Each structure stands twice: as structure tokens, then as C-alpha cells.
Amino acid sequence: MHNIKPIGTIKTPFKSIEDMPIQPKGAKDVEGIIILDEELSAGLKDLDGFSHIYLIYSFHEVKREELIVTPFMDTQKRGVFSTRSPLRPNHIGLSIVKLKSVQDNKVYVDGIDVLDGTPLLDIKPFIEKFDGVKDSKSGWLKASAEDVINKRSDKRFE
Numbered sequence: 453m454h455n456i457k458p459i460g461t462i463k464t465p466f467k468s469i470e471d472m473p474i475q476p477k478g479a480k481d482v483e484g485i486i487i488l489d490e491e492l493s494a495g496l497k498d499l500d501g502f503s504h505i506y507l508i509y510s511f512h513e514v515k516r517e518e519l520i521v522t523p524f525m526d527t528q529k530r531g532v533f534s535t536r537s538p539l540r541p542n543h544i545g546l547s548i549v550k551l552k553s554v555q556d557n558k559v560y561v562d563g564i565d566v567l568d569g570t571p572l573l574d575i576k577p578f579i580e581k582f583d584g585v586k587d588s589k590s591g592w593l594k595a596s597a598e599d600v601i602n603k604r605s606d607k608r609f610e
């Protein structure tokens with residue numbers, strides 16, 4: 453197993469899990485600032501040419517794991533790997549956010565859906581030609597895009 457350690461911290465306005473967005477779609481104009489460890493700053497070279505980036509991070513406030521969960525957008529119990537629940541065995545989260553600017557060791561983004569102080573594990577560029585897919589299916593998810601935008605977190609995964 454590789455030794456994975458945080459590469460920085462994500463600063464956001466969200467101090468509490470309750471009432472925060474559940475996905476970037478619900479956090480459209482919410483600014484986050486990634487503070488990368490200074491010795492890693494050189495790795496941000498050329499990132500500013502991308503409009504969107506993936507943030508991979510640790511749900512650091514989660515203290516337990518569950519294989520069966522009731523997701524925010526459903527009333528049925530689902531296998532955790534068919535959901536975005538933080539209670540997965542490795543508490544790893546993934547968000548695609550809008551890149552605004554890169555300044556020294558700081559990356560300014562919009563559309564952040566994580567708690568303030570979330571440890572960052574990796575950054576990758578979103579690349580339409582690599583990552584775009586046609587005709588995808590969304591399994592159990594019946595909610596509309598509007599529902600996802602409006603849904604706010606509660607403490608079910610605390």
C-alpha cells in the first residue's frame with residue numbers, strides 16, 4: 453500500500469456539516485481556497501489552463517464506516533459503493549470544482565462542497581477528452597439536477 457499523506461488543506465465557509473451542500477452543484481458560487489504545502493507549489497505549474505479540476509480529499513470528520521447507507525438523495529438503503537456517502541471504508545471524497553486562479557501555493561476554486569479544514573490528497577485536471585462520457589446511467593438516482601442543487605446536508609453520516 454502506498455503511503456498517502458495530505459498535500460494541503462481546503463479552506464471553505466462550511467464549519468458544520470448541517471445545512472451545507474451535498475455536491476458542487478449545490479455550491480455554485482461558494483469559494484474554496486486550497487492551501488498546498490509550500491514545498492509542492494512547483495507541481496501547480498500549468499494547472500491554470502484548465503477550467504475545472506478534481507479534488508481528492510479525506511472526509512476527516514467521519515469516525516465510522518457503513519457498507520449500507522441511505523443516501524441524501526434517496527429513502528432506500530444502498531450499498532455504499534453505489535453512493536457518494538462519506539462513510540466508505542477509506543473516507544475519500546471527490547469533487548469537480550471550477551478553477552478560478554492559482555497564486556503561489558494557493559488555488560482558488562468555486563463550487564466547493566467540503567468542510568473547512570478538509571485535508572487534500574490530490575488535484576487532477578478535468579479533461580473533457582479523457583473524462584467526458586456519453587449515454588451514462590445513474591442507477592438508483594431518480595432526483596433531478598434541481599433537487600441535488602437544493603438539497604442540504606444533515607448529520608446522518610456523522
Ligand SMILES: C[S@@+](CC[C@H](N)C(=O)[O-])C[C@H]1O[C@@H](n2cnc3c(N)ncnc32)[C@H](O)[C@@H]1O
Pocket residue numbers: 469472473474475476510511512513514524536537538544545546547548565566567569570571604605606609
Ligand atoms: C455526500 S458528500 C459528497 C462529496 C463529494 N462531492 C463526493 O461525491 O465524494 C458531501 C457531504 O459530506 C459531508 N462532508 C463534507 N466534508 C466533510 C469532511 N471533511 N468530513 C466529514 N464529512 C464531510 C457533508 O455532509 C457534505 O454535505
